[in-house]
Amino acid sequence: MDVMARIELALESAIKGTEVSGTPPRLAEAMRYSVFPGGHRLRPRLCVAVARACGDDAPELTDAAAASIELLHCASLVHDDLPCFDDASIRRSKPSVHKAFGEPLAVLAGDGLIVLAFDLLARAAAQRPDRLIPLMGVVSRSVGVPSGIIAGQAWECEPEADLSEYHRAKTGALFAGATMAGAAAAGADPTPWRFLGERLGEAYQVADDLRDVAADPEEIGKPVGRDAALGRSSAVRELGIAGSLKRLDELAESAIDSIPACPGQAELQALIRMESRRFLPKDLARAAA
Amino acid sequence: MDVMARIELALESAIKGTEVSGTPPRLAEAMRYSVFPGGHRLRPRLCVAVARACGDDAPELTDAAAASIELLHCASLVHDDLPCFDDASIRRSKPSVHKAFGEPLAVLAGDGLIVLAFDLLARAAAQRPDRLIPLMGVVSRSVGVPSGIIAGQAWECEPEADLSEYHRAKTGALFAGATMAGAAAAGADPTPWRFLGERLGEAYQVADDLRDVAADPEEIGKPVGRDAALGRSSAVRELGIAGSLKRLDELAESAIDSIPACPGQAELQALIRMESRRFLPKDLARAAA
Numbered sequence: 001m002d003v004m005a006r007i008e009l010a011l012e013s014a015i016k017g018t019e020v021s022g023t024p025p026r027l028a029e030a031m032r033y034s035v036f037p038g039g040h041r042l043r044p045r046l047c048v049a050v051a052r053a054c055g056d057d058a059p060e061l062t063d064a065a066a067a068s069i070e071l072l073h074c075a076s077l078v079h080d081d082l083p084c085f086d087d088a089s090i091r092r093s094k095p096s097v098h099k100a101f102g103e104p105l106a107v108l109a110g111d112g113l114i115v116l117a118f119d120l121l122a123r124a125a126a127q128r129p130d131r132l133i134p135l136m137g138v139v140s141r142s143v144g145v146p147s148g149i150i151a152g153q154a155w156e157c158e159p160e161a162d163l164s165e166y167h168r169a170k171t172g173a174l175f176a177g178a179t180m181a182g183a184a185a186a187g188a189d190p191t192p193w194r195f196l197g198e199r200l201g202e203a204y205q206v207a208d209d210l211r212d213v214a215a216d217p218e219e220i221g222k223p224v225g226r227d228a229a230l231g232r233s234s235a236v237r238e239l240g241i242a243g244s245l246k247r248l249d250e251l252a253e254s255a256i257d258s259i260p261a262c263p264g265q266a267e268l269q270a271l272i273r274m275e276s277r278r279f280l281p282k283d284l285a286r287a288a289a
Numbered sequence: 290m291d292v293m294a295r296i297e298l299a300l301e302s303a304i305k306g307t308e309v310s311g312t313p314p315r316l317a318e319a320m321r322y323s324v325f326p327g328g329h330r331l332r333p334r335l336c337v338a339v340a341r342a343c344g345d346d347a348p349e350l351t352d353a354a355a356a357s358i359e360l361l362h363c364a365s366l367v368h369d370d371l372p373c374f375d376d377a378s379i380r381r382s383k384p385s386v387h388k389a390f391g392e393p394l395a396v397l398a399g400d401g402l403i404v405l406a407f408d409l410l411a412r413a414a415a416q417r418p419d420r421l422i423p424l425m426g427v428v429s430r431s432v433g434v435p436s437g438i439i440a441g442q443a444w445e446c447e448p449e450a451d452l453s454e455y456h457r458a459k460t461g462a463l464f465a466g467a468t469m470a471g472a473a474a475a476g477a478d479p480t481p482w483r484f485l486g487e488r489l490g491e492a493y494q495v496a497d498d499l500r501d502v503a504a505d506p507e508e509i510g511k512p513v514g515r516d517a518a519l520g521r522s523s524a525v526r527e528l529g530i531a532g533s534l535k536r537l538d539e540l541a542e543s544a545i546d547s548i549p550a551c552p553g554q555a556e557l558q559a560l561i562r563m564e565s566r567r568f569l570p571k572d573l574a575r576a577a578a
Contacts, residue, residue: 018433018434018435020435021435022435022436022440022454023434023435023436023440024434024440024443024444024446024447024450025447026443026446026447027434027439027440027443027446028434031434075400079396079397079400082396084391084392084393084396085393085396101446102373102446103373104373104374104442104443104445104446105443105446107368107371107373107374107396108368108439108442108443108446110400111364111368111399111400111403111439112433112434112439112440112443114400114403114404115403115429115432115433115434115437115439116429116433116434118407118425118429119425119426119429119430119433121425122421122422122425122426122429123426125421125422126422129418129419129421129422130418132411132414132418132421132422132425133411133414133415133418133421136407136408136410136411136421137408137411137412140404140405140407140408140411141408143404144307144401144404144405144408145307145312145313145316145317145320145401145404145405146307146309146310146311146312147311147312148404150316150397150400150401150404151311151312151313151316151401153393153397154313154315154316154393154394154397154401155313156393157313157315157316157390157391157393157394157397158313158314158315161313165311
């Protein structure tokens with residue numbers, strides 16, 4: 001099955017499991033709204049790609065790992081959009097969850113998605129119980145403290161933030177979680193896969209900074225120019241557009257070079273090379289091609 | 290070791306694990322503040338008591354289970370106190386987390402505690418990997434959707450709430466999680482332990498309603514009279530004080546009668562009988578003795 005279809009199916013099945021008698025209907029609706037329709041599903045696709053490169057011998061566990069990474073990503077978007085953080089009213093071209101359902105349900109939908117992510121892993125691990133401990137370790141470290149996305153967001157609440165820690169945790173951690181979870185789901189040692197995820201996370205951050213200055217808001221589904229408006233650090237402010245495009249290439253190449261030896265190494269290298277320009281704004285991608 | 294000391298030690302070790310280099314310092318501080326000093330630690334004590342009754346042959350896993358239940362309880366208090374829910378400024382006789390640290394850190398501290406709870410289970414399960422799946426299933430069902438405490442809180446956001454579902458999820462679910470997790474940690478089937486937790490949760494709710502009308506605010510560390518002020522349903526409003534005390538006795542007795550056959554059945558029955566009046570306000574407890 002096509003990777004995207006696999007992921008949508010795994011997410012649909014996870015969310016469907018919450019839409020049962022006994023669930024408060026608006027909570028169920030807010031959780032579905034947080035997850036569908038999705039964005040590019042970058043992180044879960046990366047998770048499945050790594051699992052495939054490692055043999056993918058427990059596909060149900062791979063699907064659960066990929067879906068759990070995406071559920072945690074969606075949860076972080078819902079909470080990050082809250083009025084007390086970014087106060088974002090638009091996300092993925094529609095009203096953000098707290099705009100559509102109110103703040104209480106946005107807090108609870110995020111909480112519910114976090115729990116669902118772990119529940120999903122435990123259920124799917126019936127197929128390979130021996131893989132649950134490493135898989136959970138990887139997933140929880142990519143979201144929790146000290147260095148997951150929750151910690152990354154919390155750097156914004158510090159009087160003095162270590163910017164490299166901030167970026168690594170805020171964007172890199174869930175990408176590293178995705179590559180490592182893919183490996184763990186397929187029974188491989190996750191550790192050598194961390195660097196690939198971290199580098200791709202950094203590349204994604206640079207691409208995101210480029211989109212923030214150069215994209216059409218309709219194309220990316222949220223307002224542009226937010227970094228400058230919020231006085232945030234940005235690769236483009238530091239390196240300029242040309243410098244940022246060069247940095248993006250370097251990051252993608254070092255990511256590709258880091259891919260550990262595995263049955264599907266060559267295919268994975270080709271895939272990442274192909275996709276590394278895909279998330280640039282269309283104009284820039286054409287210019288850089 | 291004394292049960293209370295065991296629990297405090299397990300919680301201290303869990304929180305200590307987040308206070309490492311790389312954690313945003315204020316987030317670490319907010320997480321510790323959410324957990325210490327604690328309340329009566331009712332749920333984790335119940336968890337350990339059930340595990341002991343079932344033999345407690347993997348004490349590290351029992352401690353992790355008990356601590357994870359308490360971390361999830363603390364997370365729910367932090368989020369429930371937020372301005373968009375109860376807007377509570379006092380909790381456990383000190384400013385609530387969002388009053389002390391601001392709303393963003395309160396949201397993130399709650400998120401971080403949820404993730405930490407699952408991380409803790411996975412780490413401790415190295416001792417008995419075969420028990421992780423049932424344990425996680427029990428714990429995630431007690432907090433997630435359709436019927437955990439997150440769902441319970443979400444009933445407050447529905448135009449029409451099923452009050453019995455609401456109470457079962459809001460208070461009963463984590464008590465049921467505590468008894469079932471204690472059994473699962475000790476390698477027993479958790480299912481027969483659900484009823485005990487649910488009944489004790491209901492009893493706790495009745496006791497809480499009694500405290501809300503009859504306690505000294507200093508004694509319970511939060512304002513009294515909130516139920517009436519917020520127009521909430523309450524056992525006391527329905528049954529009066531004498532009726533509520535009678536209901537409390539019936540619930541405790543049916544809880545005690547439900548304790549499954551296990552090595553420590555008699556001790557557990559005695560313990561629960563002894564404790565069932567302990568959380569009444571002092572004056573009522575004296576009157577009812």
